Amino acid sequence: MAAKPIFTASDDVFLMQRNLLKPALHRRRLVSSSISQSVSLSSSDSGLSEDSGVDTKDFTMIPEFLETAEIWNKWKVIQETEQEQGTIFEVDFLQQALGHIPRQNFEDSSSDWEEYMRGWGISEELIDAIIDVEFTDVTDTIEIRYLSLERIKRESDQRTRNNHTFNPSIASIGVPRYSRVPGLQTLFKAISTDRLRYKDGKIHVGSLVSEAATDFRGYGAALCFTPDYKVADRYRRYIRRRINTSPPLIIQLALPNAWIEGLPPRAVEFGDLWKKVVHTCRQGYNMTGEMKFIHNLPLIIAPIAHSPNKAIARLDTWQEVSIQHVMKIEGQETLPVQYVFQGDDNLEEIGQVGELKVVT
Structure with missing residues (x-):
């Protein structure tokens, strides 16, 4: 019976590139000396100690392991420190490990972002929609596209249950732009239909929150609205350009001025x-x-940052953030602002004292 090779051709290339495997010699294949040398490393040679949190006897001592052990040990330090302080882990192990992956820095330009997205296999049509020059100041991620798949799943589950329940239809009502009702503050937000949820016949506030990372939340969620209808409409047009399967909507939130002033806003x-x-x-x-x-x-009232997260994150220091990273609306001298609501109790109360509806 013919002998079967242990490694495939792709395995051979991968291991030889890492100097972990030697070319085959007749019917034998030699193991790279780098493995033998790494086996002889002691815990002191590798910078590991008995109390480092890693038992070296349980692992094969290869160069890749030494790097892995270093990542794990750094995580152990973070974990032990936070346990001593009695805090919730603010950095999980996955974030710690991913932080060691080499990444290419991209400038905030269309050509660089095109290259970046092609590398992830994104279609040319979707790339053109995401980085449309008309919507440079509101460029967003593509995560929202997958909400359509979630909607299909929900509708399928609903048909399976066949309990004859349904969400209220999304009725659009016309309102004057920049409408001002005495005693009320009117705010607007653009959102895709797939994100909208109803509870007890009313728009559910929880479906309108924005997940981190946002301007004022590195983690967690916040409810972001704007008093400027033009800003919301700009986001709506971008959603329409980016997603052709989920019609974009503008949600209006009316809150009593007295309630807002009582928070108070900052x-x-x-x-x-x-x-x-x-x-x-x-x-x-x-x-x-x-x-x-x-x-x-x-409640935070502040200007809106418009650059993508990666474009701002690549800046070495906060001093490099400039007025160019702030959203502007053509024809307006003042900077548009956002209302950022935070806190679970606060959001729950908004659902009680505020009035939410879909507007055109």
């Missing part, structure tokens, strides 16, 4: 604090030190 103008917070949060980091109080604010 205005964060464009300046050093705004730059520090946006630079930190867009990287998905937790705010500490002088910025820590931001997480406890029930």
Whole structure:
């Protein structure tokens, strides 16, 4: 019976490139000397100690293991420190490990982003929609596209249950742009139909929240609206350009001025604090030190950052964040602002005191 090779051709190439396998000699294949040399390494030679959290006897001592052990040991330090402080893990092991993967830095330009997305196998049609020059200031991720698949699954489950329940139809009502009702603050938000949920016949506030990373949340969620209808409409047109299977909507939220003033709101103008917070949060980091109080604010009113997360995250320091990273609306002298609501209790109360509806 003919002998079967242990490795495939692709295995051979991969292992030989890493100097872990020698070319076949007759019917034998030699193991690279780098493995033999690494086996002889002691825990002290590799920088590992008995109390490092890694038992070297349980692993094959190859160069790749040494790097893996280093990543694990750094994670152990973070874990033990947070346990001593009695805090919730703010950095999980996956984030720690992924942080060691070499990444190419991309400039905030169309050509670089095209190259980046092609590398992930994204179709040319979708790339053109995502980086359409008309919507440069609201460029977003493609994660929202997959909400269509989730919607199909939900509808399938609903048919399977066949309990004859249904969500209220999405009725659009016309409202004047920049409508101002005495005693009320009117806010707007663009959203795809796939994200919208109803509860007890009313729009569910939880379906409108934005997950991190956003301008003022490195982790967790926040409810973001704008008092400027033009801003919401710009996002709506971008959603329509990007997703042709889920019609975009504009949601109107009317809140009593007295309730807003009682929170109270905190205005964060464009300046050093705004730059520090946006630079930190867009990287998905937790705010500490002088910025820590931001997480406890029930309502933040501030300018809107428009650059993609990766474009801001690649900046070395917050000082590199400039006015170019702030959204502007053509024909308006003042910067448009966003209302960022935080806190579970706060969001629950919005569902009680606020009025949500779909507008055209």
